[in-house]
Amino acid sequence: MKDWSIWCAKVVELAKIESASRPFIKKLLESMQAGLDLPKPEEAHDMACLEILSRLLYPRGFPKNTIFMKHFERTDIDVDAEVSTIEQTEPYLVITGRPGEESAQTFVCYDAAAAGSLADLLVWWKQLSGLGPGYGYYVNASKSWLVVKEDYYDTACTLFAGTSLRITTEGRPYLGAPLGSPEFKSIFLQERVCQWRNDIIQLSNFASSQPHAAYSAMIHGLSSRWTFLTRTVCDLSSQLAPLEEAIRLHLLPKLCLHAPNDSERAMFALPIRQGGLGVFDPCKSSQDNYQFSTSVTSPLASAILNQLSCFDSSILQQQRALKQEALSIKRQNLSQRFSEFFSTLSNNLQLSLKLAGEKGASSWLSTLPLECHGFALHKGGFCDALALRYGWSPKNRPVSCVCGRSNNIEHALSCPNGAFPTIRHNDIRDLTAELMSEVCHDVSTEPPLQPLSGESLSLRTANQDVGARLDIKASGFWGSWFEPTFFDVRIFNPYAPSNRCNPYRQHETLKRRQYEERVREVEHGNFSPLVFSTSGGMGASTTVAYKRLAFLLSCKWKSPYCRVMSWLRCRLGFSLLHSAIMCIRGSCSSSGHPFKGHVPASVDLALGGLQIKTRDGQWIDVPPIDDTLAVNVCDIAEVWTNGFCHSVVHCVTKPVSADRYSVAVFIDPHLDCVITPGEAAGNSKCVVDERLEKVASKPFRVLDYAMELYSRSLKH
Template sequence: MKKTQVKQVAYADALTGTGKIIDLRKWWTLVNDNGPIIGYTPNVTKSVLIVKPEHYDNGVRLFDGSEAIVTKDGQRHLGAVIGTEEFKVKYVGEKVSEWVKEVDVLSDMVKTEQHAAYSAFTHGLQHRWSFVKRTIPGISLLLRPLEDSIRNIFLPALLRSHIIGDNERELLTFPPRLGGMGITSPERLADKENLNSINLTSSLTEKIIAQDANGETDQNAILELKKTISRDRQSAQVESLERLKGALLDDTVRKIHTAQETGASNWLTCLPIRAKGFSLNKQEFVDAVALRYGWPVEGIPKTCLCGSPNNVNHTMTCKRGGFVCIRHDEVRDVTASMLREVCRDVSTEPTLLPLDGEQLQYRTANIANEARVDVSARGFWTRGQRAFMDIRIFDPMAACHRGISLEAAHQRNEQKKIRAYGDRIQHIDQGSFTLLVFTTSGGMGPKAKCFYSRLAYVMAEKKH
């Protein structure tokens, strides 16, 4: 094609040109004459000339007979918009109205399927407006009706009418790994997302403006910029969370720290696949969120079976009623089930070898002849050696742990079990001993992280 004064760019079958109207008319003729030769046939009914209002009449005159549409308002282009401020407001307003209706539909679904609706929002629906936020500048205020719908309709339905104050709404916007739920605010993110998009595409934009068809963008530089943007976003989230903690109750801050542990948010981030047992019913989901943040849990009796005044913290530690045993045995059985896929001689509650006068290192060591641990398997850490695992689940909100950090609480619980069984297993049974410590929210201690990482690696290797 002959050279023109028009700056042009093609994306798939969408060809765009910018410049003076008279140059665009010449370019349009060249496109129609030469395009079919190289396999590009313009669709006149979808071809639009966007001009400034003061040049509208000139545009109509020059493109008379071309069948191209001439507008001074604006036009949708590749999912974004080009045109006047009024057209942008109208376009975004229509999109927001559509999204608000979708949020309302999801809010009706929440009444019966809380977990599925939450997953649909975080994995799907909230990404519907991501492209618009990145490509259209200055639309944060236009997205307010959408944020109002999320805050005033979707969240109260999802959380069973729990009052959503400013602090609670901000907390829920953080990603699950920081203790939030990943329910982002479109209004707050719009301007920053647009700026990041401009920075990320600046090298390509410069080449388009310069009409440089030969040069290539530095993909390594773009990758590094993506990493920088990600680091900056995470740093800003951490700073915002630290500021928010100053306005929250101490118990809530403790709950957030617990929710930030490895494994504590897996139930939120995984898809609710019923066949895998990952789906929670509506009451389980509401209760799980309430436990995560220390919010009131409905339906708890005022008095426990043991006769003590009842609340959530007491329920987590009371030995009556079987809840403490159920949560422990569930982890034990799941762990044993996974070990059977990759190890030999797997058993639950194996009895340790009896003592015949041997002396153990610690006074708190378990010297009973019928002493047991939770799981054993042969060949997990070392070929042929028997590995013993014991599980301990503790409540970080219990009185004995509340005054210390989570790291110290994990270490304390690990040390108690190691003193009870470690020396005996190492020297009498001549096996390895690994203590698997969890919080009641699912957070793992250091040794548990190491164990399950190894287990995942061995399972993946076996299954190719």
């Protein structure tokens, strides 16, 4: 540093340091250059100045003393070179001692530590206690421990008398790992494993009511505690056996509602991206974690042992290369184990793992259950989601569907009853259009295509209908602001036999043959099919389209692309998951419910059994009357008539003496029909029930009401 005053002025300008501290800064920097004792701050503004100056030397924003270095042998420090080194490599603060000192040590963490002979440690302790406060490092002897062998305990007590340093022959935990005698390590591990086992059991009790939150706490928090220990302590497979026992006997049965067998436990231990749950077996993964950790950190460990003052770029590059090599070996081992395990599974389970391993199909598992983003599942939804993931039969479902077919997952995801496939399709369409409206203009849903007027299309499968529509239109998505892009959504059932062989390419090709030529030749625009599976996967063209959308959103929101793309996959994944749960649960009816359609009619022939629930909560019989029909109106009819016709909760009881057959007739409006509250009430002064006041506030589409209704039922 050739001109201290200029550098000092820059520091003062950058840090807005009080002018009274300028002499202290100059004296401090001159002492650093000359290798002299650094001045101690005497005034309050000097202490604040030292704090700000220290933080200026932290280019990565770490807390003060994150990396604390002492150079006792260097006296010819070039501050210009040191500042350059600080900006490019790991060390952030360089502290020099007096010339001629024999001890030297580099600290690479917040808490100082040293190893050596007792005499050297005493010198080190005195120098640290004397020089540290000048740089904001204050030694706390009451929290410091000296670990020695039993033969040297008396000598250590004599040498360190009066220092308030605490001395032990057993050991102490250091950075989360045990350091000391074998007996201390054994006791330390037993205490930690016992504590973690109790945590797992407590988490299992919580999983009875909140399985999604409990699972997330397990993979994102609790498991990290013993994962760190397995990276620092060798051969812990036998000590961690109680953890695996608690996971298998307590936690997993609460998550999947049954005790897992050996095959399912191995499946749950797979990474999430391979179709597992990421609940690893701590006994089997401990040794792999230790080998991976020692391999990756070997350059840093060597630098610390050799007391290098700077971690230059070669060490960092070596560490990155070792990390990539270790990750490659880890992936190969995981792939080999997965292949061996996959070959032992049944065909149905192989299909389930294949679907679960698709990109985006597991986003609902790896994300945090944040209610504000709609990423949280209630206990029934989480269990149903696991059943869909692994092809299990969901609990407490009717054996047959209302259409008469077997009510398995394959049929439930495709059955048109309840318009669930339509709701699923429209939810993805509306979500995509809403996001596109952030970055594109002229965004619309279900845009009509121009009719053909003499144009000829080369493909026979091309759609030439006059009223043809697509799902989304957005200008400025691919090309210029005036170039339209049309999108069409298709969501298929991957469990259907017709979708077992390359379904994404099959459906994308079908959509392109239907609309691409017409859009290109008539609309002079682009066409992109959006093809999803109900399990959460998406086709190649769909992936490209949503990557483009994520890029545009990242530019608009000034957020990293990877974060936006991850969030977008989660939104799409949860939308498909909610709709799939609605398909397998929505068609089931309870014993007592209000009708959600328009006007249902119940025909009763003398046996009776129909009951309705009054406003005060009592059930009353509806006796049969000759030549009459008892009609139960629905929620929509109550809103439409402004409460003149009341929607009641009803149920049907079975008579004891004879069989009873019920035939339900539903009269529903079209899904696109707009209901105006009170339109059919005339001059009636009646009002709707409290639970329908929100719906009765303004006109609404029947489809929008149905989607909100079932999304509400999924949350509760």
